[in-house]
Amino acid sequence: MSNQAVVSLRNVTKSFGAGGVTAVQSIDLDVRPGEFVSLIGPSGCGKSTLLRIVGDLVEPTSGEVVVNGKSARQARLDRDYGIVFQDAVLYDWRTVSKNIALPLELMGVDRESRAARVQELMQLVELEGFDKHHPWQLSGGMQQRVSIARALSFSPALLLMDEPFGALDEMTRERLNMELLRIWAGIGSTILFVTHSISEAVFLSTRVVVMSRRPGRIAAIVDVDLPQPRNADTREEPRFFELVTEVRDRLREGGLDEDRTAPGEGELVSAEETP
Amino acid sequence: MRRVRRFVHDWLPALAVFVLGILIWEGAVRGFDIQNFLLPAPSSIVETLWSDRGELWSAAFFTFREALGGFVIGCSLGFIAAVVVSRWRLLRAAVMPYAIAAGAVPIIAFAPITNNWFGVTGMTSKMVIAAVLCFFPMLVNTMRGLTSVNPAAIELMRSYAANERTVFRRVRLPSSLPYVFSGLKVATVLAMIGAIVGDYFGGAPGALGVEIRRWVGIFAFDQAWAGIVLASLLGIAFYGSVALVERLTMSWHPSMRGARAE
Numbered sequence: 159m160s161n162q163a164v165v166s167l168r169n170v171t172k173s174f175g176a177g178g179v180t181a182v183q184s185i186d187l188d189v190r191p192g193e194f195v196s197l198i199g200p201s202g203c204g205k206s207t208l209l210r211i212v213g214d215l216v217e218p219t220s221g222e223v224v225v226n227g228k229s230a231r232q233a234r235l236d237r238d239y240g241i242v243f244q245d246a247v248l249y250d251w252r253t254v255s256k257n258i259a260l261p262l263e264l265m266g267v268d269r270e271s272r273a274a275r276v277q278e279l280m281q282l283v284e285l286e287g288f289d290k291h292h293p294w295q296l297s298g299g300m301q302q303r304v305s306i307a308r309a310l311s312f313s314p315a316l317l318l319m320d321e322p323f324g325a326l327d328e329m330t331r332e333r334l335n336m337e338l339l340r341i342w343a344g345i346g347s348t349i350l351f352v353t354h355s356i357s358e359a360v361f362l363s364t365r366v367v368v369m370s371r372r373p374g375r376i377a378a379i380v381d382v383d384l385p386q387p388r389n390a391d392t393r394e395e396p397r398f399f400e401l402v403t404e405v406r407d408r409l410r411e412g413g414l415d416e417d418r419t420a421p422g423e424g425e426l427v428s429a430e431e432t433p
Numbered sequence: 434m435r436r437v438r439r440f441v442h443d444w445l446p447a448l449a450v451f452v453l454g455i456l457i458w459e460g461a462v463r464g465f466d467i468q469n470f471l472l473p474a475p476s477s478i479v480e481t482l483w484s485d486r487g488e489l490w491s492a493a494f495f496t497f498r499e500a501l502g503g504f505v506i507g508c509s510l511g512f513i514a515a516v517v518v519s520r521w522r523l524l525r526a527a528v529m530p531y532a533i534a535a536g537a538v539p540i541i542a543f544a545p546i547t548n549n550w551f552g553v554t555g556m557t558s559k560m561v562i563a564a565v566l567c568f569f570p571m572l573v574n575t576m577r578g579l580t581s582v583n584p585a586a587i588e589l590m591r592s593y594a595a596n597e598r599t600v601f602r603r604v605r606l607p608s609s610l611p612y613v614f615s616g617l618k619v620a621t622v623l624a625m626i627g628a629i630v631g632d633y634f635g636g637a638p639g640a641l642g643v644e645i646r647r648w649v650g651i652f653a654f655d656q657a658w659a660g661i662v663l664a665s666l667l668g669i670a671f672y673g674s675v676a677l678v679e680r681l682t683m684s685w686h687p688s689m690r691g692a693r694a695e
């Protein structure tokens with residue numbers, strides 16, 4: 159099982175500082191190819207830390223991390239994953255197309271192939287005609303599309319997303335949720351997605367990993383059996399509400415309802431509304 | 434046509450204040466019969482700027498070269514020092530408090546000492562004091578620029594397995610540019626001050642600071658004022674040309690305005 163998983167975590171623990179805060183504790187998780195797995199939990203539960211451990215941007219204190227059948231470090235060096243942050247993190251001095259092409263540039267892909275790939279991606283994220291724009295000339299939602307296109311530019315097997323729509327308004331967020339599902343269906347990558355929003359997690363995922371309050375552990379894993387492809391109507395189905403309720407209950411059992419989480423720890427409390 | 438109107442609209446108030454200020458100055462000097470050694474009239478300063486243009490310009494260029502030399506040396510060293518210091522946290526902690534404190538020190542007070550060390554009549558002593566003046570703001574600003582990069586931008590580069598050199602070239606350097614330019618702009622002003630005040634403590638005959646002092650000594654106040662005006666104009670031009678380079682290199686920067694697409 160673990161040798162076919164895209165991400166495999168075994169007993170992963172991360173503490174900061176000597177005898178300091180334990181961010182995540184004893185995490186065991188396998189993410190299979192093609193899955194869309196969301197990590198959800200209260201502020202400061204270490205879900206972003208866990209994502210960074212998978213990306214080898216944070217080193218775990220103990221435990222084993224295997225990504226694409228190799229160590230997390232080797233996977234990073236082999237550029238096996240693309241990452242999207244809450245901020246689009248675009249470089250202001252580069253145009254939209256050059257931002258998207260950045261990873262390809264670093265990988266030494268030649269100019270023509272880069273241009274061709276950028277055109278494909280601009281179509282995929284529906285930004286045709288904006289190639290010459292600079293990031294600050296785009297709205298927040300458009301910036302995040304650029305960021306997603308950049309992460310997909312080198313067709314990584316795994317996409318890590320750290321609250322990518324957390325800073326967007328509810329309407330833009332729902333639209334981008336839909337687009338992300340369309341993109342995911344098209345490319346067949348595996349996605350590991352961190353969010354604060356219960357409805358977002360349920361709508362997008364094939365599995366929702368519910369984490370407890372710090373130190374973050376896995377409190378429950380909810381299988382989302384909503385049929386694919388999902389669309390705006392999915393959010394109106396009784397099963398959708400049942401699953402939202404289930405995730406919320408698991409969150410409560412985990413120690414804290416996300417509605418009552420305090421802002422802080424560099425994370426944004428979502429504007430999620432209970433239907 | 435619209436551009437002309439816009440230009441007038443943007444600049445007319447400032448221009449009006451300038452003209453009004455000059456008129457009040459001219460009127461006051463004439464009306465109250467103010468003595469020339471206290472304050473010459475603008476008209477006589479302008480007259481002198483024209484009649485003594487050869488002497489004035491050569492003096493001004495001499496001092497400007499001192500300032501420019503000091504600017505280039507001080508800013509280059511400040512920039513290099515910032516690049517080195519930004520690499521090591523420990524070095525940063527050791528050096529930065531002094532670099533910041535140096536901003537509060539009237540370094541210009543050392544001008545007589547540098548004259549002593551590097552020769553009164555040469556350009557070197559003035560370049561040195563100008564360079565020292567430029568060094569610290571350049572170091573502090575560049576440092577701030579290189580280290581205040583969005584941490585996620587660095588993480589992103591790490592996720593692409595980029596090495597430290599690539600991160601520097603692709604992220605740190607470009608995102609530090611606004612800070613680097615604000616350091617450069619401050620340095621233009623300081624370099625001019627350093628060169629002229631350096632001259633005041635003794636310099637080559639024909640240097641602007643030296644001449645201004647000499648003119649004051651022989652009651653040639655029109656010349657002295659003309660020299661000061663010329664120094665100011667050169668200072669503004671110096672600052673303006675750095676600001677222009679900034680505008681050209683940073684056309685991508687949000688501060689250089691532009692409409693958002695929706």
